[in-house]
Amino acid sequence: MNFLSEQIQLFVTDSLNPQKFAGHHFSNIEFENWQDFLKKEIAALRYNLSLLPDPKNRKNKAEIVTYINQIVDLSNTIYGYLTKLYPVWKSHPQADQIRLNYHYSLNSFEELINKLAASFIRIRGLVRITNYSLPQAIMGLKQKLKLLTAHLYLSNIDERLQEILLTGFTQLMNQKNIRPVDQDYLTHLSLLILNEKELDTRPLMDLLIANDFNLPEFFHYCINYWRKRMSEIPGLHEQLEMLITEKDLLFNTHIKKGLRMPDGSSELYKDLDQFLSEKYAYVKSLLRVRREAIMDKEKAKAGIRFLMNLPVPQFGLFIRMQIEKGLLPKENVGDLFSFFALHFYTPNTVFMSADSLQKKSTDVEFSTAQKMKGQLIGMLNWLNSNFNLSNYN
Numbered sequence: 250m251n252f253l254s255e256q257i258q259l260f261v262t263d264s265l266n267p268q269k270f271a272g273h274h275f276s277n278i279e280f281e282n283w284q285d286f287l288k289k290e291i292a293a294l295r296y297n298l299s300l301l302p303d304p305k306n307r308k309n310k311a312e313i314v315t316y317i318n319q320i321v322d323l324s325n326t327i328y329g330y331l332t333k334l335y336p337v338w339k340s341h342p343q344a345d346q347i348r349l350n351y352h353y354s355l356n357s358f359e360e361l362i363n364k365l366a367a368s369f370i371r372i373r374g375l376v377r378i379t380n381y382s383l384p385q386a387i388m389g390l391k392q393k394l395k396l397l398t399a400h401l402y403l404s405n406i407d408e409r410l411q412e413i414l415l416t417g418f419t420q421l422m423n424q425k426n427i428r429p430v431d432q433d434y435l436t437h438l439s440l441l442i443l444n445e446k447e448l449d450t451r452p453l454m455d456l457l458i459a460n461d462f463n464l465p466e467f468f469h470y471c472i473n474y475w476r477k478r479m480s481e482i483p484g485l486h487e488q489l490e491m492l493i494t495e496k497d498l499l500f501n502t503h504i505k506k507g508l509r510m511p512d513g514s515s516e517l518y519k520d521l522d523q524f525l526s527e528k529y530a531y532v533k534s535l536l537r538v539r540r541e542a543i544m545d546k547e548k549a550k551a552g553i554r555f556l557m558n559l560p561v562p563q564f565g566l567f568i569r570m571q572i573e574k575g576l577l578p579k580e581n582v583g584d585l586f587s588f589f590a591l592h593f594y595t596p597n598t599v600f601m602s603a604d605s606l607q608k609k610s611t612d613v614e615f616s617t618a619q620k621m622k623g624q625l626i627g628m629l630n631w632l633n634s635n636f637n638l639s640n641y642n
Contacts, residue, residue, distance in 0.1 A: 253294070253319050253320070253323070254290065254293065256290065257290040257293075257294070257323070258323070260286060260287075260290070261323045261326050261327060262326060265283075265327060265330060265351075265354070266330065266334075267330050267334050267337045267338035267341075267347070268334070268337055270337075270338050270341055270347065271337075271341075274342070274343070275343055275346065275347075280346055280350055283350050283354075284350065284353055287353075287354055287357050288357070291357055291358075291361050294320065294361060295361065295364070295365070297316075298313070298316060298317075298365060298368075310372055310375075313369055313372050314372050314375045314376060317362060317365050317366065317372070317376045318376060318377055320358060320361060320362055320365075321358075321362065321376065321377045321378075321379050323358060324355055324358040324359065324362070324379040324380070324381055325379060325380045325381075327351055327354050327355055327358070328355060328379065328380040328381045329380075330351060331348070331351045331352070331355070355379075355381045358379070358381075359379060359381060359382060362376065362379065366429070375428060375430060376428060376429065377426045377427070377428050378427055378428060378429060378432065383427070386427070386432050387422065387427075389432075389436070390422045390432065390435055390436070391422070393435065393436060393439040393440075394415070394418055394419065394422065394439070396439070396443060397414075397415065397418065397439050397442060397443065398415055400442065400443055400448075401414070401415070401442075401448075404447075404448050404449070405449055405450070406448060406449060406450050406453055407450040409470065410450055410453060410454065410470060413464070413466045413467050413470055414442075414453070414457065414462070414467075416466070417462065417464045417466065417467065418435060418438075418439070420464070421434075421435055422435060428511070430511045431511050434508055434509075434510060434511055437508055438460055438462070438508060441456060441460065441507075441508075442456065454470075454471065454474065455498075455502050456507075458471070458499065458502050458503070458517060458518065458521065459502045459503065459505045459507040460507035460508040460510075461507065461508060461509050461510040461516060461517045461518070462510065462517065463510045463515070463516070463517040463520075467517075468517065468520055468521070471521055471524075472521070472524050475492075475495060475524070475525070475528070478491060479491065479492075479528070479532075479602070479604075479605070480602075480604050480605050480608045481605065481608070481609075482602070482605060483561035483595075483598050483601050483602055483605040483606060483609065484597075484598040484599070484600060484601065484602070485532055485535060485536045485539075485600040485601070485602055486536070486599070486600065487598075488532050488602060489529065489532055489533060489536070492525055492528055492529040492532065493529070495525055496522065496525045496526070496529070499518065499521055499522055499525065500522070502518075503518040503522075536600055539591065539600055540600075554591075554592055554593065554594055555592065555593050555594075556593070556594060556595070556596070557593045557594070557595055558595075558596065559595060559624070560595060560596075560597065561595055561597075561598050561601060561605070561606060561609060562609045562613070562614065562617045563617055563620055563621050563624070564589075564593070564595060564606065565586075565606045565607065565608075565609035565610035566609070566610055566613050566617055566618065566621050567621065567624075568585070568586065568589055568606075568610055569610035569611065569613075570621075572585070582607065583603070583607065586603045586604075586606050586607040586610070587603040589601075589603075589606060590602065590603035590606050591603075
């Protein structure tokens with residue numbers, strides 16, 4: 250639906266087109282008529298909008314947003330005359346007056362848009378920023394980005410999270426047809442982060458979740474963070490406890506009711522909560538299957554689970570040593586660790602995670618290697634004492 254009169258559209262697209270100015274000398278009255286016509290048409294535009302229903306439902310809101318965005322388009326057309334088509338009229342004898350009238354037209358439309366947006370608070374943020382105001386808006390956001398970059402540089406925040414935040418901020422700032430609602434979101438988000446004097450990785454991650462920083466890169470960062478934590482927890486029971494704790498922390502973060510990212514296809518909290526729920530269901534099912542497998546094998550008097558009297562990190566390293574020295578095959582390593590996780594348990598971990606066991610076989614701490622060395626020396630001493638090997642090299 251087109252809310253603009255044909256007269257105002259023709260005036261902007263035809264009469265004000267600088268390509269029509271060649272060889273034409275404007276009288277003072279013509280410049281005055283230019284401004285008077287705009288005053289009259291802008292008053293008509295405001296009146297037409299006053300006849301529209303209040304934007305309480307989606308249809309009415311869409312109509313009013315469309316109406317105001319059509320005015321934005323008119324402003325952008327004139328801004329194109331002022332900038333892109335400047336070479337066409339810069340040599341005109343009355344170039345200074347033409348410039349002043351273009352600025353008058355742009356300021357008139359800007360004032361109208363601001364008044365309309367103020368009259369309809371529900372749709373203020375949905376209206377596009379005019380090209381005339383955009384440079385100032387972008388300049389303000391760039392200043393916020395500069396302060397944010399310096400603030401993060403002085404922190405101990407994970408570099409990958411810093412990169413995601415700054416790249417995402419830039420991406421949202423440079424999107425096509427940026428609106429006040431986008432500008433407000435980035436401005437308030439940056440202020441929230443800048444007000445945190447001592448910010449670490451997890452608090453920043455929680456802050457971004459609370460304020461719906463719903464970009465794919467940040468979503469994947471969060472789930473990779475939790476996956477890494479799970480891989481570091483050998484016991485399935487302990488993994489379930491970690492997932493329950495994280496779901497509770499996520500909910501408590503969510504109810505703080507922070508900012509909402511404009512036009513998000515979904516809410517970040519819901520996507521992350523679904524991931525944790527699915528992981529919880531997976532680990533719980535895995536635990537149930539392993540229990541059933543053990544019970545079935547016990548009933549069949551086969552497949553007995555054995556106690557390995559080593560902590561999980563040392564057990565993982567012990568398996569890795571056998572693989573590296575050729576005692577166990579290097580093919581299908583994942584299946585190999587699944588076998589050990591299924592058929593063995595440790596004093597502190599009744600049900601082991603195969604992924605965690607495999608990860609701990611490569612991510613070895615010095616203390617773990619030192620203790621394993623002690624175990625191996627103990628084995629050598631046993632061989633020496635029981636088979637008289639002390640005198641043999």
